Amino acid sequence: MKFKLLSLALCIGLLGGCAAQTFTINGENGENGETPTTQQSQNFFISGLGQEKVIDAAAVCGGAENVIKVEAQHTLINGLLGFVTFGIYTPRDAKVYCK
Template identity: 65%
Template sequence: MHLKVLGLFLTTTLLAGCATQTFTINGEGGEVPTYKKSDHFFVNGIGQEKITNAAEICGGAENVIKVETQYSFLNGFLGFITYGIYTPRDVKVYCKAS
């Protein structure tokens, strides 16, 4: 029984992908995020939306370098152990140094 559960967990972990979407806006750089948070979604985020205003965070659209959203292994693991009820996503905003 325990071997079946372990096999199911490993198979699910291997099939579940981590994903990162990066939107580069104004050039290169920004290795350290200016703003970082985790958005909380439920039931895989169906019908839910979170808005992060990068221009407001960076003090103007001209100061935004890039915006990144990430579904990490930890996010996937939390979704797995809650049977998809809780599915967080991470967001990072990179601004030009002032």
């Protein structure tokens, strides 16, 4: 019984992987970018097939020169939600860092 439970936990851990894509625009990594100016959860369906969500980072930061970086992140919780719903609902977090 313990082996099955451990195997199940391992499978969930491996399938619930995390990923982050970071685009540094103005400035170095870590420059005034410790906390995001805005953080938005984006909802996708059927694993996001043919779907896109847009965040206007220049509008959020008051100009393109004020944008430090933009990050799209797939967290463990997002992966678990996608796993539980068999990929029907797949959320993703988007963050914008400003000067």
